[in-house]
Amino acid sequence: MKFALYGGKKVEAETTLKGALCPVCDAEVIAKCGDKNIHHWAHKSNKECPHWWENETKWHRDWKNQFPEDWQEVIHISETGEKHIADIKTPNGLVVEFQHSYIKPEEILARNNFYKNIIWIVDGKRRPTDEKKFEEALEWRGWDSSRLLKDWTIFPKPVFFDFGKPLLWGVSDGFPIKFEKKDFIISVKNGSIKRKIDNKINTEMRRRMRGRRLWGSVMKKGY
Ligand SMILES: [Zn+2]
Incomplete structure (x- = not known):
């Protein structure tokens, strides 16, 4: 983790600081x-x-640092007193989790249920073939042919795959959506991200319905 508690304050790792505490379990x-x-x-x-610990990679840290420090590694406590640290929690309660390593489906589900208002960003560069498989799946092979899509789209929460490029590809409620990474970060910061995701889903839904209507009229004409 980036921050520990020292004298009640969030501090970054420094070898001269002795006796800093884990904000979740209070251990040194x-x-x-x-x-x-x-x-x-x-x-x-x-x-x-x-806490659900994950070894922090540069990728993880770089993502966190896109947001204000106050929003990074924020303790979230459930009604039953369960405590976890959200990678990012915005002032309006949205949690953004960055996932580099493999995570079991049970754990994704546990975090979704715990945070409820959550968006995932998954490192799409961890496995060398993921990006190619992802593109093929969207274009012609079907979603089951991509492990990323297979692993993540069984959950209804928005998930975005970061292939290290300016464009973030994602899926929400079963619809593929994309964001410029810059636009995604700005939208999380100004609180408009959920609305923008909904707009993109609606656009995609309308596009599909138009496609179906067109197809229907072709069928009626008997071509
Ligand atoms: Zn701890």
């Missing part, structure tokens, strides 16, 4: 500031921390 964490990995906080002992 130590600063990992090597050359190889992103500087981060890690638990001192391997004691179970209930």
